[in-house]
Amino acid sequence: MYKRIIVPIEIGGLDRGEKALRKASTLLEKGGEIILLNVVEDVPTYVAIDLPPELRQNAIDDAEQKLGMLIRTSGIPAMIEIGHGRPAHSILAAAEAHDADLIIVASHIPDFSNYFIGATADRVVRHAKCSVLVDRQR
Template sequence: MYRKIIVAIALGGIEKGEKILRKAASLLDDGGEIIALNVIEDVPSYVAIELPANMVEDVMKDSREQLQALLAAAGVAATVEIGNGPPAKAIISAAESHGADLIIVASHVPDFSNYFIGATADRVVRHAKCSVLVDRQKV
């Protein structure tokens, strides 16, 4: 069905990642590619000045290791990519740069601040140039 799928995984909700990775694998064409993407938000400069110099590199390394462990647990072959910046923007940018034809993103059951779908998922749906599958997650 799809030849290149971006699977956005928030490490704070890694238990949801296994489910959406398996969903991506079931939707992938033979010879297609899954890219497991985690986005690390930028730290404001007034906060970064107080942090150890290598903290960002350590967080990126840890994120990569967690995604690789998740892929192994799910039994899904994928390329691991770590992005940075605002999550929705980084997800859309990754999809465009890889020529993805599907983005899969999990969304929690919303509260009043983002009633229909989660804030990141909402932005991805509105601005992506490819198909987006929002996997609703129960809290």
């Protein structure tokens, strides 16, 4: 059983996120904590110039709202955290900041460019200082 579990969730893949959240709840020890993490990727400056300034804040607000809804509909208590930057780096930073003992990362069925697991999952597995469960989802 685990005390603190990080569950990174892509807003575009809430169904996979819900499965990972449910799996986390079965692995959590009594009194433990689940942290749902969404990462808002930084937009390169040369692209950001042409985008509305509120775009980043809208992405953060949307993530908080959708993760909150996921928590309410699943009935599984969890904290919400919004990171920014490169996904793998943000996941690893959150795991270290929260002293997590498990990261559950959903991974799609890979293609030849990332044959074994997805690119973000691969980076997390390689560099995490805690256990990582790769939840293969179709």
